[in-house]
Amino acid sequence: MTTLKYILRDTWRLIVHHWVLGLLTLITAGVMLWILGVTTLFSLNLENLLTRLESELAVQAYLVKDNTLNIDSISERIQSLEYVYTMRAWSPSESLAKLQKKMGSQSQALDMIGDNPIPWNFEIHVRNAGDVEPLVEALKAMPEVEDVVYAGMVVRRISALSRISSRVALVMFLLAVIITALVVYNTIHISLYSRREEIGIMYLVGATRSYIATPFVLEGTLLALIGAILAAGGIVAAYFPGITFIQQNLPLLISSLIVERGIIWRFCALLAGFGATLGWVCSYLVVARFINSITRPE
Amino acid sequence: MNIMFSGVSKIFEPDIAALVDINLNIEQGEFVYIIGQTGSGKSTLLRLITRELLPSRGTVAVGDFDLRRMRSSDVPYYRRDVGLVAQDFRLIQTLTVYENIAFAMEAMSVPKRIVAERTKDVINQVGLWRRRSMRPAQLSGGEQQRVAIARALANSPSLFIADEPTGNLDFHTAADVMKILFAINSAGVTVVMSTHNQAIVNASRQRVIELEGGRLVRDERGGTYTG
Numbered sequence: 042m043t044t045l046k047y048i049l050r051d052t053w054r055l056i057v058h059h060w061v062l063g064l065l066t067l068i069t070a071g072v073m074l075w076i077l078g079v080t081t082l083f084s085l086n087l088e089n090l091l092t093r094l095e096s097e098l099a100v101q102a103y104l105v106k107d108n109t110l111n112i113d114s115i116s117e118r119i120q121s122l123e124y125v126y127t128m129r130a131w132s133p134s135e136s137l138a139k140l141q142k143k144m145g146s147q148s149q150a151l152d153m154i155g156d157n158p159i160p161w162n163f164e165i166h167v168r169n170a171g172d173v174e175p176l177v178e179a180l181k182a183m184p185e186v187e188d189v190v191y192a193g194m195v196v197r198r199i200s201a202l203s204r205i206s207s208r209v210a211l212v213m214f215l216l217a218v219i220i221t222a223l224v225v226y227n228t229i230h231i232s233l234y235s236r237r238e239e240i241g242i243m244y245l246v247g248a249t250r251s252y253i254a255t256p257f258v259l260e261g262t263l264l265a266l267i268g269a270i271l272a273a274g275g276i277v278a279a280y281f282p283g284i285t286f287i288q289q290n291l292p293l294l295i296s297s298l299i300v301e302r303g304i305i306w307r308f309c310a311l312l313a314g315f316g317a318t319l320g321w322v323c324s325y326l327v328v329a330r331f332i333n334s335i336t337r338p339e
Numbered sequence: 340m341n342i343m344f345s346g347v348s349k350i351f352e353p354d355i356a357a358l359v360d361i362n363l364n365i366e367q368g369e370f371v372y373i374i375g376q377t378g379s380g381k382s383t384l385l386r387l388i389t390r391e392l393l394p395s396r397g398t399v400a401v402g403d404f405d406l407r408r409m410r411s412s413d414v415p416y417y418r419r420d421v422g423l424v425a426q427d428f429r430l431i432q433t434l435t436v437y438e439n440i441a442f443a444m445e446a447m448s449v450p451k452r453i454v455a456e457r458t459k460d461v462i463n464q465v466g467l468w469r470r471r472s473m474r475p476a477q478l479s480g481g482e483q484q485r486v487a488i489a490r491a492l493a494n495s496p497s498l499f500i501a502d503e504p505t506g507n508l509d510f511h512t513a514a515d516v517m518k519i520l521f522a523i524n525s526a527g528v529t530v531v532m533s534t535h536n537q538a539i540v541n542a543s544r545q546r547v548i549e550l551e552g553g554r555l556v557r558d559e560r561g562g563t564y565t566g
Contacts, residue, residue, distance in 0.1 A: 044448040058433070239431045245389065247419035247494065248446030249412075336411070338393045339351075 051256035066228040070268030077217035084210035090297040124172035170200040261324025269316020273309035347397035357383040375550035381533035422491030426503035481512030501532040540564035
């Protein structure tokens with residue numbers, strides 16, 4: 042308990058002694074973690090939106106018109122394809138009824154055709170847009186399948202967008218982490234360097250390495266944590282008004298976005314924890330290295 | 340705490356022999372002057388005792404510790420039993436006299452109340468109580484050296500290492516510092532002090548170990564120093 046009191050006092054001394062540098066670190070860490078948080082939230086929301094679009098992508102497989110076809114057996118074979126997420130078989134009569142319903146007042150035109158021209162068909166949903174193309178290939182390879190209809194261009198674009206957004210999010214995440222880590226690392230390094238003589242004296246009069254190191258590690262952790270809390274505050278301040286704006290202007294999008302306050306608060310807590318951990322790791326690395334170098338006997 | 344050097348050499352890179360084949364034994368409670376010209380190896384010898392340096396060859400043993408084989412995690416505990424005073428005082432400029440002395444005990448997790456009592460004791464011992472709130476830069480050289488002595492005394496060491504403690508002081512101030520060192524020694528603490536001040540060595544006739552070019556050339560009880 043006594044040691045803890047001394048360590049906390051020394052941590053406070055360090056922060057006060059380098060308050061300008063500390064403030065700059067805190068602001069930089071805050072801005073970087075804010076960017077990191079916003080990028081992550083944007084990416085999660087985009088992912089949600091793409092997942093919804095992907096789940097709505099349907100591949101329609103039309104069978105050849107042949108009354109001798111064993112529909113149950115074909116259904117089982119399609120179901121067993123690895124890309125199939127959900128599937129529904131539509132009989133010719135069900136398909137016609139669906140079409141009539143879709144055409145509404147113009148459905149009378151269908152009566153002029155005579156016999157129902159629609160064969161048995163399967164409406165298949167995939168998990169990812171990227172699964173559509175291989176599924177189509179697999180379906181086309183089945184002799185009972187006469188035609189496969191799907192929104193090819195849309196699939197390709199969604200698939201590409203999904204890949205790009207993941208990569209951009211990853212790059213932004215890495216950049217934010219690296220910049221935050223570097224800033225904390227440098228601040229603690231400057232802090233250590235400016236007190237190198239003092240550290241040497243402390244070690245010489247019998248202070249343990251952990252006693253010397255802990256205030257510096259705490260300083261870095263605390264600066265990153267406060268930066269992360271500020272970033273979390275900034276995210277909350279920007280996100281909820283943003284959601285309200287989308288609700289008012291793009292209501293169709295809202296069902297695909299994260300709107301639950303609980304999730305956002307948990308996300309912010311996670312960001313704060315992440316910031317503190319990042320600060321701790323960076324400070325620990327620089328302090329361990331520095332103290333080793335100045336306490337090693339020649 | 341006794342000190343034993345057995346066949347100790349210290350070579351600095353690339354090939355500078357600071358000490359060559361030193362053998363000596365200092366018993367608990369002795370007062371020893373290490374004398375010699377600048378560059379003779381006095382500071383190197385003391386820094387081997389404080390384990391700021393490791394010998395290139397041979398063994399340095401202090402009390403129960405073999406300093407070469409000592410684990411780095413044990414070094415702080417060893418140093419708590421060694422009081423160190425240097426020519427350049429090695430005080431923390433941002434701390435007051437009181438804080439400079441107290442932190443040596445705080446590093447050992449000594450409770451605040453005991454730190455306060457002990458700090459007051461040692462500051463009084465070196466006669467600086469009225470200067471306790473000042474920072475080192477506000478003190479004279481002699482006063483700073485007394486602060487360094489007080490800090491070294493704070494943990495009640497069994498060994499006191501003083502590297503040219505009077506080097507930057509005038510004669511009268513140096514004499515005051517010496518009085519404090521003799522008082523420490525009279526309490527049973529081993530004192531090893533390097534100096535090239537003839538007057539100080541000749542005034543007290545203690546054991547004298549003389550170094551020349553890194554070699555031990557004289558080890559004499561009640562010796563003098565003629566330069």
